[in-house]
Amino acid sequence: MLWSIPVARIAGTVVRVHVTFVLFLLWIGGAQWRVGGRDAAFDGVLFMLLLFGCVLAHEFGHVLAARRYGIRTPEVTLWPIGGIASLERIPEKPGEELIVALAGPAVNVVIATVLVVVLGVGLEGGSMAELENARAGILARVASANIFLVLFNLIPAFPMDGGRVLRAVLAMRVSHVEATRIAARIGQGAAFLFALVGLFANPMLIVIGLFIYLSASAEAQHVAFQDGAKGLPVSDVMLNPVETLLPGSTLDDAVDLLLRTAQKEFPVVDGAGRPRGVLTRDGIIVALRQGGAATPILEVMARDLPTVRDCEPLESALRLMNASRSPAVLVLGGDGRLAGLLTPENIGEMMMVRSVRPDWRFRARRTERSHLSGTRT
Template sequence: MPWSIHVGTIAGTAVRIHVTFLLFLAWIGFAQYRLGGPAAAADSVLFIALLFLCVLLHEFGHVLAARRYGVRTPHITLFPIGGVASLERIPEKPGEELVVAVAGPAVNVVIALVLVIILGATVDLTDMARLEDPRVSLLARLAGANIILVLFNMIPAFPMDGGRVLRAILAMRVGFSRATQLAATIGQGFAFLLGFAGLFLNPLLIFIAIFVYLAASSEAEHVAFRDVTRGLPVGEAMITQFEVLGPQSSLDDAVETMIRTSQKEFPVVDGGGHLRGILTRDALVMALRNHGAASPVIEVMNAEVPTIHYRQPLEAAFRKLNEAKAPALGVLDGNDRLVGLLTAENIGEMMLVRSVQPEWRFGHRNPRA
C-alpha cells in the first residue's frame, strides 16, 4: 500500500506502518506536551504505542486462524484507526470465516484478562475507563482499551470483525454472496451512524465511518466480481485487438500509434512475440518531455510487467493485477508469447455488462495452446 513503511516480517507476514500513523503519534505527543509537558507527552506516546502493539497482536490472531485453513496473509498494515490484515482470500465456508473473525477480538480478551490478573486487587473499572488520564495506571488504561477494542470490533458493521461474524452467520442460511450484500448494506448503515456521531462526539469517528463505508462497498464489489468470474479463464476476458511496439520503435512511433488507436497501454514485443515491457500513455507523454521523440521506447517502458497464462482463472489474474499495481497484465500462451492484455478497465466493462445482463455468457476464445 502507498505511504507504508515496512518494519519487519513475522512468521512470513510483513508488518507495515502507514505514514499517517506516525503523524498521528507525533500529533498526540505534541498535543500532550503542550498540555502537560514532557512527562505527559512520553506517557501518551507510550500508551498509544502499546495499544497498537495490542492491535498488531489482534491482527496476528486473524493471521494464525486463517493459516489454519490454508489462507496466507502477505502483510499487515497499521493505520491511526487500527490494523488491516490483508488475507490472501476469505474462507468461503461460514464456519471457517467465523473462527477467523473472532480470533482477533479473542486475543484482546486474553490481553485484558492477563492485565487484570497482573493488577490484582488494585484493579478499578472506573480507572480502566479513564484512558486519557495520565494519573491512572498505564496497565489499567491498557486493559480498558483492550476491552473497548473488543466491543468496538464486534459491532456488526462489515467489514469489521462483528460484520464478518454477521456475514458468516447469514451465509449459513442465504449463501455467501447474498450474505455479503446484506452485511455490506448493514455496515454502510452503521457508517452513516458513526459519521453522524462523529459530528458531535469525536471527529475520529468520521474517518472510521468513511473507512467502513468504502471497505464495505469494496468487499461487496469483490464478491460480486468473484461470482461473475467463477470458472472463467483469463482467455475469456482478455483484450485481443491491440497494437504493439517493437524494441527498436521510437517514441515518435509510439505517438503515431497512440493517435490512431484508443489504447492507453502499448506492449513492447520482440520478434519472437515475447513481451519485453509496456509503455503507458502517461509514461509516453512524460518521456517525450524529458527525452525527445527520437528516443527508443525500450529505454522508457515499464519492464516489470506481470504476466499470466491464458488458461489461468480470471480471479487469480485480477488479484495479481491489483497486487502488482500494474497498468496491465500480459497474457501468454503455452510458448510464452503475448496473446492478450488484461486491464482494470476491460474487467470493469465486463462487470458493467453483467450488472445489466446477469445471465450474459462471454464467448469462448481459444488462443494458441
C-alpha cells in the same frame, strides 16, 4: 501501500507504519506536553504505543488464523484509526471466515484477561483515579482499551470484525455474494451513524464512518466481481487483437498508437511475438516530459509484468493482478507468444455486461468490437 514505512517482518508478514500514524504520535505528545509537561507527554506517547502494540497483536490474531487455512498475509499496516491485515484472500467457507474474524478480538480478550486476572490491574473508575503509580495507571488504561477494542470491533458494521462475523453467519443460509451485500448495507448504515455521532461528539468518528462506508462498498463490489468471474477462462475476457510495439520503436511510435487507438497499455513484443514489457499511457506522458520523442521505448517501458496463460481461470488472473498491483496482465498462448491483454478496464466492461446478461457470450462481442476498432484505424 502508499506512504507506509516497513518497520519489521514477523513470521513472514511485513509490518508497516503509515506516516499519518507517526504524525498522530507527535500530535499526542505535543497535546499532552501542553497539558502536563514532559512527563505527561511521555506517558501519553507510551500509552499509545502500548495500545497499538495490542492492535498489532489483534491483527496477527487474524494472520495466524488465516494461515491455518493456507491464506497468506503479505503485510499489516498500522494507521491512526487502527490496523489493517492485507489477507491474500478471504476464506470462502463461512466457518473459516468466522474463526478468522473472531481471532483478532480473541487476542484482545486474552490481553485484558492477563492484565486484570494475572497482574491484578483494577478497572474501576475510582481506583484508577487514585492510582499513584504511573506505570500501573497505564496498564489499567491498556486493559480498559483492550476491552473497548473487543466491543468496538464486534459492532456488526462490515468490514469490521463484527461485520465479517455477520457475513459468515449469513453465508450459512444464503450465498456468499448475497451475504456480503446484506452485511455491506448494514455497514454503510452504521457508517452514517458514526458520522452523525461524530458531528456532535468526536470528529474521529466521522473519519471512521467514512472508512467503513468506502471499505464496505469496495468489498461488496470485489465479491460481486469475483462471483462474475467464476467459470470464465482468461481467453473469454482478454483484449484481442491488441496493438503492440517492437523493441526498436520510439516514443514517437507509442504516441502515434496512443492517439490512433483506444488502448492505454501497449505490449512490447520481439520478432517472435514474445512479450518484453509494457508501455502505459502514463508512462508515455512521463517519458515525454523527461526526454524526447526519439527516446527508445526499451528505456521507459515497464518490465517484469505478470503473465498468465489464455486457458487459465480468470479468477487466478484477478488474484495475480491484485497481488502485483499491475496496470495489466500479459496473456500468453500455448507457444509462449502474446495472445492478448487483460486490464482492469476491460474486466470492468465484462462485469457490467454480465450484471445485465449473465449468459452473454462476452468473448464473441469483444472480438467483434476489436476488429471494428482495427478497421477504423
